[in-house]
Amino acid sequence: MSKETLDIQTNSGRGYWRSLDDLAQSSEFQARLEREFPSEAAELRDPVTRRSFLKLMGASMALSTLAGCQFAIKQPQEVIVPYVRQPEQVIPGRSLYYATSMTVQGFGIGLLAESHEGRPTKVEGNPDHGASLGGSDAWIQASILTMYDPDRSQQVLNAGKPSTWADAAAALAAAAKSAGNGIRILSEPNASPSLGAAIAALTSTYAGTKWVQYDPISGDNAVDGATQALGAATNVVYAFN
């Protein structure tokens, strides 16, 4: 038998009560009486609690949405900004299609990019490309977003801080001539012959230079396996007949 039940049975105090807790004069009830306000009430007066934070955020979001509305009676005045020198083939209002390619796991995929006055808006496979015949995949479809990704690197960075190409060249030249191990180039896998030739020229000039290619989701293990089995680095193409 709990203390409260015992108290009720043995209590001989005042004859009225508002609840069993009151009757038993339980410690919880006493504490609540003394506190006057419920425990959450303290948050109302504290300006930085989660609850008031959400309240303020909700209100400010609603207001910022309103600020986007036009309360003007007339349409706002817009301006037309034409080219100074209109590039050949560009017709405002019509899209242009460019054959291009994108590196996926080291291999260039032939693509067709739709462009509106210089802004790419859609990427599809190039129908004239022998490997895809116009096909594409989720990666290619999503790649258009990388064009407008605010996290896309816009400039030369040195240890996360903005720098210039001149500074980068100076630092690289100093590193190449120092007594250390020379330069390391870290990149995604890339099969571009031009980039390969450029890096080969660098490697032959500065003997310590190494080019490291890294892809977090690579097919390297499959190539290693094929090398062990067949004696040469090979891409396996299955023939399901």
Place this chain on the structure above:
Amino acid sequence: MAQVFNRRTNTIVRLGIFVGVPVILALLTATWWYYTRSDWVRDVGVAHAKVQPAGNIPGAGGYSHQLHVGGLKLDCRYCHTGVEISSNANIPPTETCMGCHAQILPKSTKLEYIRNSYEKDEPVQWNKVNDLPKFVYFNHSIHVAKGVGCSTCHGNIASMAVVYKTEALYMSWCLNCHRAPEKFLRPQSEIFNTAWTPPADQIAQGLKLKKDLNIRTSSQLTNCSICHR
């Protein structure tokens, strides 16, 4: 017991019902019409509000269609090159202006903003006159190809020193023509004639053009997705 209301009260109440209520309703309707449906709210005919070019460049001479089209008889397509092939009848690049003005009036102070734009590679900005809402798809090339002339929507541009709106571009106005194109169609030779007026037998001519140009039926032309895509 004394009368609470005297005899005159009847007249006052009748006046209130038969005059006051209609007057209030009429005022409300007029206000609604004025702010949503009138030519005023869409700036029709207002030339002074659209100072060209935008940005109040001191000394800039603007551009006069009256001089270039009315006086010198330039074809619309000399500058608005996209009108027959694109949705957009483009504003010409500065290069087009300089094509002539490198030789004609090369020292004019009124044209300094054009030369500045060309030298500094900074575009001249022009105030938009006919501004359709962004949810409306409008294609110039199809209208020009199907017998709708410039002046049907833009008015007699050749007479305007500063271009102003001649139509409020309300949807009901678009539908006037999409429901009965024959009232507005003109022969292909007259498309860029800014002073074209419909002939006496316009309906007959229009119906013939409608047939010759394979213009769709009015039920097809008034399909929502023709303009709202």
